[in-house]
Amino acid sequence: MKRYISFGLSTVVLLAALWYLMQGITSEEWTLIGQDFGKLHWTYVIIGLAISMISHIARAERYRTILRPIHPAARFVSSFNAVMIGYAFNTVLPRAGEVVRPVVFAKREGIGTEQAIGAVLIERILDVVSIMIALFIVMAAAGDTVARIFSYYSASAAGSAALDTGAIVNNLVVVLAVLLGLVGVLVFTRIGQLFAESFIGRIHKPTGTAIAGVINRISSGLSVIKEPRLYARLTIETTVVWAAYCFVSLFIIKAMPYEFANSVTLSQASIILVVVGLAVTIAPTPGALGVYQIAAQAALVTVCGATMTQGLVFGMISWFVNYGLVLVGGGICWVIESRRKPTTTLNSSTS
Secondary structure, three states: OHHHHHHHHHHHHHHHHHHHHHOOOOHHHHHHHHHHHHOOOHHHHHHHHHHHHHHHHHHHHHHHHHHOOOOOOOOHHHHHHHHHHHHHHHHHOOOOHHHHHHHHHHHHHOOOHHHHHHHHHHHHHHHHHHHHHHHHHHHHHHHHHHHHHHHHHHOOOOHHHOOOHHHHHHHHHHHHHHHHHHHHHHHHOOHHHHHHHHHHHHHOHHHHHHHHHHHHHHHHOOHHHHOHHHHHHHHHHHHHHHHHHHHHHHHHHHOOOOHHHHHOOHHHHHHHHHHHHHHHHHOOOHHHOOHHHHHHHHHHHHHHOOOHHHHHHHHHHHHHHHHHHHHHHHHHHHHHHHHOOOOOOOOOOOO
């Protein structure tokens, strides 16, 4: 019953987000959108789907790398299934995948869930650092263009989630500082364990001991911080993830049946990717629905001189390629995982 209720609520949220997206589209625009859909160059769409899958493969491999110090025998199939299922849940319920992924992986690989959650913290740090680096590069190379995109976006129907360069940078810095501070405390100090044992333990010793154990297991999931030999591997895997995103953006634009599509460059596609990526980070809707499309529309109109309808078609196709893939792929992986027997949890000496 809990599963049915959870699924029902998630479906309601997703339908509400779809309704929000559809409000600003007129019947004439729907007609044009339908016509343009029929003219898509599907070869480019398929290439975009294939490259998008490469990004998920790289993420799955990076997750294994993060956990390598405590679980070197982790299987790729477990990591890949967990990543896809997590992203599928994110599409239906915002941020839910951040919890679902480590739970699925821990169950499959027989490690503590807390250790798998610790690895997710490292991933979030890598992602925040990556988007900040990408933003600084794009601002240095095409600051005026990005400013125009932000202005266009903020004046659109999604103005309630306005993009502002300064505010975004400040928010990213705060998020990064919090994550780094949390990881630093967990990895390099025993503050958490001592607090649980000394303070909470005085009130209720079993609870204090249990919390200290949870903190200790999360800390072990962050052990990659103490393994500089893995830094180069993590850098390469992160670079592959973001390079794949750039090429997906490029090929989806080239799939559009518009005259400007053939002349779009990788640098232009990268600008569009960064803007959409920033919008996704502030999106409150499932799968960034609505926010994603308007950000993509604003970027394509500003960078490529597209019409608003053309920008909306791009936003919808791009969303379907990125999120449709994880919905279908995550569903398949969920079926696979539900048919497999969980692995026995590793003992404390192994973990």
